[in-house]
Amino acid sequence: MGILVADIRSADSRIVYVNNTFEAITGYSRKEAIGKNCRYLQGSDRLQPEIDVIRAALETGEAAQVRLRNYRKDGSLFWNDLHLVPIVDAAGAPTHYAGFIRDVSEGVATASRLEQMTHTDQLTGCLNRDGFVAKLSSWPASSRVLLVKLDIARFHEINGGYGYDLGDALLRATTQRLETLGAELVGRVGNDQFALAFAIGSDADVAETLERLTRSLGSRFALPGADLRVRFGIGFVTGSPGADPMTLARQAGAALADSKATPLRRPCEFVAEREVQAHNRLKMTSELQRALSADEFVYHYQPQVNLANGRIVGAEALIRWEHPLFGLQQPGRFMGVAEETGLILDIGAMGLREVARFASGFNRNRAEAVCFSFNVSSIELTHRDMVAFARRVIDETGVDPTCLTLELTESLLAEDSSEMLSIFQGLRELGIGLSIDDFGTGYSSLRYLERFPLTEIKIDRSFVSGLPHSAAKRVIVEAVIRLGSELGVRVVGEGVEQQTERDMLAEMGCSLVQGYLFSPPLPADAFSAIAV
Structure with a gap:
């Protein structure tokens, strides 16, 4: 020493x-x-x-x-x-x-080399995720930053189609372009995801920087064995990292998700309302999980009436949430989140069992059975063995399968795959009916009526409402009713609220209707009281 x-x-x-x-x-x-x-x-x-x-x-x-x-x-x-x-x-x-x-x-x-290795992405030589966050954490508090996140569209297909060597070459080439843009920080923060941090002074700087970025990434990539034009999703946010750089990183990530949702993956800026929405979705997800455990979901039943004799011959089961604080909640309040999070699988399983159990008890000892319809989401049909599940429900509840109809959206039919056709055929073999809900509002095709084993068409209320005052609606509705009659498929007019609508449907030959003119959706006991 x-x-x-x-x-x-x-x-x-x-x-x-x-x-x-x-x-x-x-x-x-x-x-x-x-x-x-x-x-x-x-x-x-x-x-x-x-x-x-x-x-x-x-x-x-x-x-x-x-x-x-x-x-x-x-x-x-x-x-x-x-x-x-x-x-x-x-x-x-x-x-x-x-x-x-x-x-x-x-x-x-030695410590410097270790830090370099710890904070550097070994493939591209730029910062890795930890290194990027560490550098962003030391960003001067008074300096404004433009934080950009981007990813390579369909990168897994490039890896699969051209091989991982070319995928790696694309990542290195992307890094080289990003490092020419004058960013203070460049990092590879995911498999095909990059982040950049620019010191900026004005909104004009932001626009000019994004223009340079998109222009740089827009030209073709000449790689060993391939010449590719690659599309990038781009999300960005401006602000000061302060003591929590992860907040900015999360916000840029949310903006990137918005960009990826657009057809051309245009650059998207973070919008504060998105964070509120994300928080609300998380809270709603937790509430839905609790509601499932507490058995807070119930079904109301809207009657379907035969116009010839005025008798109730069917009913649509509509889910409601009996919230302990906010009271009865309509499905529009929570079903979107349920589908986004996959909770629809648990809610739907609970619901079909409940409706089948009610239908079984309701129709016991009745001379003329009432048919109950149940709405099924695309997630349920694609993420579970629907035929096997329906068979178990029938066995558990003892319901007559001919008294059950599954209502399907037109988007499901638009898929038109052999797998979907097989599911529908399996359900029909069990005896369960199949209905197109809100026919005419989505991907309507007469081919559905020929290809799929449907038993019912429901004319959407947008066609029924104002029917007496619209010649175009009258032509469309009458054509659907005639088709149903020729093909042996029931046709139900939905959303009937006016006597004139009811009369015109009857005149056209539509025998089954549903709507507030006859009854709103009712709790199970109230429905049982009127459907005698």
């Missing part, structure tokens, strides 16, 4: 003693060192904050320990761990300081 002793009684704390190790570390001989101000080892590198620590220790006569950048006689840098200890006289006043120096350059270099 190198040792020097400085006399602090002199105005500039001159060195009065050094040992051999000091000479070996610094390259300065004893003769060259003695008499010099001890600051000479820092050369012109005087802006180190540790020097202020040394100055304060000398002024107060206390010990100090710091790490400094020092320079040898040949000008080479070395890192020096310096421990200063005061030497006092008989009165206890410091007269000299002994400095113990240790060359820690190798340790500092």
Whole structure:
């Protein structure tokens, strides 16, 4: 360990003693060192904050320990761990300081290499996720940042079609382009996802930066074995990282999700309302999970009436949520979140069992059975074995399957896959009916009526409403009713609210109707009371 002793009684704390190790570390001989101000080892590198620590220790006569950048006689840098200890006289006043120096350059270099490895993406050479967040955390609080997140559209298909070597080459080429844009930080923060941080001053800077970014990424990528034009999703947010850079990163990620949802993946800016919506979705998800456990979902039944005799021959089961604080909630309040989170699978399973159980009990000992219809989402048909599940429900509840109809959306039929056709055929073999709900509002095709084993068509209320006053609606509705009759498919007019609508449907030959003119959806006991 190198040792020097400085006399602090002199105005500039001159060195009065050094040992051999000091000479070996610094390259300065004893003769060259003695008499010099001890600051000479820092050369012109005087802006180190540790020097202020040394100055304060000398002024107060206390010990100090710091790490400094020092320079040898040949000008080479070395890192020096310096421990200063005061030497006092008989009165206890410091007269000299002994400095113990240790060359820690190798340790500092090793730590730097480890940090570099820890914070660097090995494939592209830019920052990895941890490195990007660490650098963003030290962003000056007063400086505004444009944070951009982007990803490569259909990257998994590039890997699958061209191979992982070309996928890796695309990632490296993307990094090279991003590093030419003048960003303070460039990071690969996911498999095919990148982040950039730009120091900006005005909104004009934001627009100009995004223009340069999209222009740079818009040209073709000439890669080994392929020449590709690649589309990128781009999300961005502006602000100050402050003490929580992850907030900005999360917001840029939300904007990227918006960009990916657009057909051309246009750049999207983070909108604060999205964060509120995300929070509400999380809260709603938790509430729905609790509601399932607490058995808070119930079904109301809207009668379907035979116009020929006025008798109730069917009913549509409509879900409601009996919230303990907010009362009865309509499905529009919660079913969207249920589908987004997959909770629709649990809610739908509970619902079909409940409706089948009610139908079984309701029709017991009735001379003329009432048919109950139940709405099924596309997620339920594609994420569970619907035929096997329906069979279990029939076995568990004892319901006559001919008294159950599953209402399907037109988007399901638009898929027109052999797998979907097989599911529908399996359900029909069980005896369960199949209905197109809201016919005419989505991807309507007469091919559905020929290809799929449907038993019912429901004319959407948008066609029924104002029917007497619209010649176009009359032509469409009459054509659907005639088709249903020719194909042996029941036709139900939905949303009937006016007597004139009811009369016109009857005149056209529509025998089954549903709507507030006859009854709103009713709780199970109230429905049982009127459907005698």
